[in-house]
Amino acid sequence: MPFVSVEVEVSLSKFDTEELLEELQERGRKHEAIGLADGYDPVEGKGTAQLADALYEARRNGNDARALELCDRLIYAAIGRIV
Structure with missing residues (x-):
């Protein structure tokens, strides 16, 4: 599959929250978990969105x-897979 990279300058302030949520839903993502399956890590005591924030x-x-x-x-x- 070919890969194309395009650079654009756009301010997210031009989009309201509803428009962004609609776009994510159209792409098949759940906004509650930042597009990740909602899971839980008992060692860290965090869900996937919290783990993503900590990783960032x-x-x-x-x-x-x-x-x-x-x-x-x-x-x-x-x-649910161990690396």
Whole structure:
């Protein structure tokens, strides 16, 4: 499958929340879990959306070891598979 990359400049403030939610629903995603299957990681005590937030923060702070650990937990919480 070919891959095409396009750069556009758009401000999300031009879209209201309802429009964004409708777009996500049309794409078959659930906005409650940021498009991830709603799961739970008992070790971290977090759901998939919370794990995704923690993963984002770890990557943003440059903590790659923690990010990889959270990535594995996110995979388990979302699809039930152990990496």
